[in-house]
Amino acid sequence: MSEVAEMYQGMKDHKKRLRAKYGVACPECVRLLPKANPTILLPQQRCRIHGYRDSRPELTDQQYSDA
Numbered sequence: 001m002s003e004v005a006e007m008y009q010g011m012k013d014h015k016k017r018l019r020a021k022y023g024v025a026c027p028e029c030v031r032l033l034p035k036a037n038p039t040i041l042l043p044q045q046r047c048r049i050h051g052y053r054d055s056r057p058e059l060t061d062q063q064y065s066d067a
């Protein structure tokens, strides 16, 4: 794998870990689209379907790098 591809892969893995650790399902997705996979939201992230915004404070650098 090239260096750039490796870096990209690392970023993707980190995103995945962030989502696994801090992500919550959009409550509107769960309520309105119970059969679909809900959008997973990180703090302050907005659901593209519903415009619902997660109200938790943004992740700190510490939390970010802990994932």
Ligand SMILES: [Zn+2]
Pocket (backbone or CB within 6 Å): 026, 027, 028, 029, 030, 039, 047, 048, 049, 050, 051, 052
């Ligand atoms: Zn949603």
